[in-house]
Amino acid sequence: MNSKNPRVRFAPSPTGELHLGGARTALFNWLFARHHDGQFLLRIEDTDQVRSREEFTQQIFDSLSWLGLAWDEEPLYQSKRGDRYSEMINILLATEDSYRCFCSKEELTRKREEAQSESGGYMYDGTCRSLSEELISEKLTSNHPFVVRLKVPRTILKFRDHIYGEIQVNTEEIDDFIVARSDGNPTYNLVAVIDDHDMGITHVIRGEDHVSNTPKQIMVYEALGFPIPEFAHLPMIFGPDKRRLSKRHGATGVQEYRDNGYLPGALTNYLSLLGWNPDTEKEIFSLHELAQSFQINQVQKKPAVYDEKKLHWISGQHIFNSTVNDLFEGIRKMNPDWRGEEEDEFLIEVIELLKLRAKSLTELQDISEYFFEDPKSYDEKSSRKHWKDNTVSSLVRQYCETLNTLGEWTEDGVEQALRNVAEDEGISAGKLIHPVRLSLSGIPAGPSLFAMMGLLGRETCLRRLELALQRFPLQGT
RNA sequence: GGCCCGUUCGUCUAACGGUUAGGACGCAAGAUUCUCAAUCUUGUAAUAGGGGUUCGAUUCCCCUACGGGCUACCA
Secondary structure, eight states: OOOSSOEEEEOOOSSSOOBHHHHHHHHHHHHHHHHTTOEEEEEEOOOOTTTOOHHHHHHHHHHHHHHTOOOOSOOEEGGGOHHHHHHHHHHHHHTTSEEEEOOOHHHHHHHHHHHHHHTSOOOOOOTTTTOOHHHHHHHHHTTOOOEEEEOOOOSEEEEEETTTEEEEEEGGGSOOOEEEOTTSOBOHHHHHHHHHHHTTOOEEEEEGGGTTHHHHHHHHHHHHTOOOOEEEEEOOEEOTTSSBOOGGGSOOBHHHHHHTTOOHHHHHHHHHHSSBOOSSSOOOOOHHHHHHHOOGGGBOSSOEEOOHHHHHHHHHHHHHHSOHHHHHHHHHHHOTTTTTTSOHHHHHHHHHHHGGGOSSHHHHHHTTGGGTSOOSSOOHHHHHHHOOSHHHHHHHHHHHHHHHHOSSOOHHHHHHHHHHHHHHHTOOHHHHHHHHHHHHHSSSOOSOHHHHHHHHOHHHHHHHHHHHHHHOSSSOO
């Protein structure tokens, strides 16, 4: 598609934190804007007085910023636009594209229930569609409450969706829906249109749950004489149970991912693959690369199931591709006090040794503990396997002695020393490597033993070996 | 109930109407290695069902089934 400088928007309601579905919608809008050199705008749909909370607005901003989805211009707040909406409602009334409906809520509810028990379906019957002038002014002077309904024209309405293709609806299936409530406030299908128009939105990219709203909104555009934007509806994101992703499915808030140590680039990478086909076998993309290759018509029609395992894998790839400095900064951003007593240089070397083994910033922190603290316990299985008896102890003791006499403490030096001991004793190096590793880290996993030792330094290594010697073998002599 | 949309390995996804239906995650096995991880190799596993159209359907059409969305004085 060769849209020139499109303007798109993300329009969340601040009734909760930014969740994965919203983040994906925001991301695709952002990618579309960036790809076509357009603008990505924000609109806060805060007209739901009951559920909207200001703190959520801030959280949404924070989440978007964290994801790297910067927006253009100042966000638009619907709560500040009441006058504009009233103006448009009056125009709609004046042009007779809409009308006042004096039917009471109770009356309508009754009719709906009746209809539903009989045929199952209900649409407003148009009772007030053509009331006489006299009746209307009579109701108005007596302050009879009313809503405003759009006069839905009878026609076959078609629109083109960039993802779903052509969609056709018979508007006879749509009743004269309400555009203004009895308190004068406009409803969603009206404000969305007014705002999108006023914001100069050229492409409305939103969730698939809005497909059925689209014909209604198109009728509003027409009634208002506004040009109709283009539409693209994104398929839903499901949980593993094939139901719309929600809190039930565990972590769904963007902030939870941040707090769990995922890199923003990993999340956007994963989210982009949820419903979009990059048209290459490549799977790991930076946000910038995504923007370059994003094509809205390569978006899938069917809903995608969220798969945490794949996200985790992608996260690991991003960690691996990150520079140690970025990872260090990332950890400090999460956790400003992280190992504050250590030299930055040392921390960075620790990260260097571990980044291949971690899938998130949190894991990176978790598996680095032994670089800073002597082991509090030793992996039991490994202890039994690699330090069965006193012969191991004597080997380790011998290694300690060699280390004591070692000149300069280097990775190569400690390795050579170990291999010499092993050779002298006629055993494989592994026989000694395992117990030494256990002594130093307490666990049977980790980077190259000698790299570890090089970084830990002579003093720490010898202290830990001594500690282990006092403790092992666990039983017998 | 009505309207709209969808359906390829467990999951994310490829395949001008002609492929041994491909890749990725996961899982399993092997290689490698001082362990773990990473990496590499191999394996596992899919066109929802039924009708058409066609020399030939994953691909086009219809029906059924299943799933989802909407059907508010929510957004």
